Amino acid sequence: MLSIASLLHVVFSVIWVGGMFFAWMILRPVAAGTLEAPERLMLWRRVFAKFFVWIWKAVVLVPLTGYWMGFTMYSQMAHWPTHVHVMHGLAWIMVVIFLAVFFLPFRTLRAAVDTQDWETGARSLGQIRQLVGLNLILGLIVVIVASGGRFGLLG
Numbered sequence: 001m002l003s004i005a006s007l008l009h010v011v012f013s014v015i016w017v018g019g020m021f022f023a024w025m026i027l028r029p030v031a032a033g034t035l036e037a038p039e040r041l042m043l044w045r046r047v048f049a050k051f052f053v054w055i056w057k058a059v060v061l062v063p064l065t066g067y068w069m070g071f072t073m074y075s076q077m078a079h080w081p082t083h084v085h086v087m088h089g090l091a092w093i094m095v096v097i098f099l100a101v102f103f104l105p106f107r108t109l110r111a112a113v114d115t116q117d118w119e120t121g122a123r124s125l126g127q128i129r130q131l132v133g134l135n136l137i138l139g140l141i142v143v144i145v146a147s148g149g150r151f152g153l154l155g
């Protein structure tokens, strides 16, 4: 069971963080450099609609498998090593940021694109860009802490 929990944990972390990396570092500058506002906003509306289906799976599976591993490997929370505490704390900030994006600017972006209100759409896209950028940084820190922590990165 531990091996299944671990592989689900890491695979869905990779999908979440890797997806944000691709969106922010690759697709964002290319779309900004090649598409006019309406096409760009329509593209992002559809990209996020598909991507967020996977993030919802990650948001459920990563913490579930994380707690499973934490309690199985180290028993009660007080015995968890520092890298797991850091991962745990940052993970919940990431979840809250994702929920904020999904229920606030993404909802506005969807409505704006569907009614061709490009100005509101561009504003929402800007907010999503900032929040996803922040979550990408947190996600990369979590991956560094998680993978290095086991081997003493945090002392």
Ligand code: HEM
Pocket (backbone or CB within 6 Å): 009, 010, 013, 016, 017, 062, 063, 064, 065, 066, 067, 069, 070, 071, 073, 084, 087, 088, 090, 091, 092, 094, 139, 142, 143, 146, 147, 148, 150
């Ligand atoms: C409630 C949230 C979370 C909990 C309780 C949790 C817990 C754990 C535990 C107990 C391990 C095994 C640690 C060890 O081998 O010493 C682990 C590994 C790992 N976690 Fe998390 N985690 C959480 C969220 C996340 C998130 C959000 C990410 C990535 C964005 C992540 C990425 C990883 C990675 C990459 C490993 C593999 C480390 C390795 O095997 O070298 N975790 N996690």
